[in-house]
Amino acid sequence: MSHYDPIDASARAQWENLTPWRRRLFLFLRGVAAFLLIEGVIHWAVILGIGDGVDSRFEAMPMAAQAAIIWAAIVDPIAGVGLWLRAGWAVVLWLIATLVQVVFGAWAPAGMTRLLLFTLVELALVVAYAVLSIRAARESDQD
Numbered sequence: 163m164s165h166y167d168p169i170d171a172s173a174r175a176q177w178e179n180l181t182p183w184r185r186r187l188f189l190f191l192r193g194v195a196a197f198l199l200i201e202g203v204i205h206w207a208v209i210l211g212i213g214d215g216v217d218s219r220f221e222a223m224p225m226a227a228q229a230a231i232i233w234a235a236i237v238d239p240i241a242g243v244g245l246w247l248r249a250g251w252a253v254v255l256w257l258i259a260t261l262v263q264v265v266f267g268a269w270a271p272a273g274m275t276r277l278l279l280f281t282l283v284e285l286a287l288v289v290a291y292a293v294l295s296i297r298a299a300r301e302s303d304q305d
Contacts, residue, residue: 181298181301181302182301183294183297183298183300183301184298184301184302186294186297186298187291187294187295187297187298188248190290190291190294191245191248191253191291192245192246194242194245194256194287194291195241195242195243195244195245195246195252196242196246197242197283197287198238198239198241198242198245198256199238199239199242199243199246201234201238201242201280202234202235202238202239202242203239205231205232205234205235205238206235208220208231208235209231209232209235226266226269227266227277229266230262230263230266230267230277231277233259233262233263233266234259234263234277234280237255237258237259237262238259240255241255241256241259244256253291257288260281260284260285260287260288263277263280263281263284264281264285267281
């Protein structure tokens with residue numbers, strides 16, 4: 163009996179063909195995907211009122227904060243799954259979701275303190291993504 167799995171073998175061959183910076187970019191996007199999935203679960207917990215106190219209820223938040231939380235609860239998990247599966251549209255969706263989150267935070271800062279930490283982390287992730295993408299592109303150009 164052989165332990166050969168053709169799907170696993172093709173994934174391993176594809177991994178071995180990646181340049182070092184492309185591997186780093188791949189792993190980074192997997193980390194971002196996990197972050198977005200966790201963030202989506204947290205946003206759904208806020209919407210459902212899980213673990214909230216009386217003064218931090220979703221219904222009592224300003225309309226802009228509610229809209230931002232609902233947007234993130236829907237779009238972040240979709241982008242996270244897309245990034246995990248390496249879909250081409252997923253990076254674009256993630257960047258749009260981050261942009262919308264920043265705009266909501268700048269437009270109506272009242273009630274957005276809950277999203278401020280996520281927004282700052284996502285902005286740092288976007289900068290890191292840009293750096294990794296540039297490095298991976300330069301490495302591909304040299305080959």
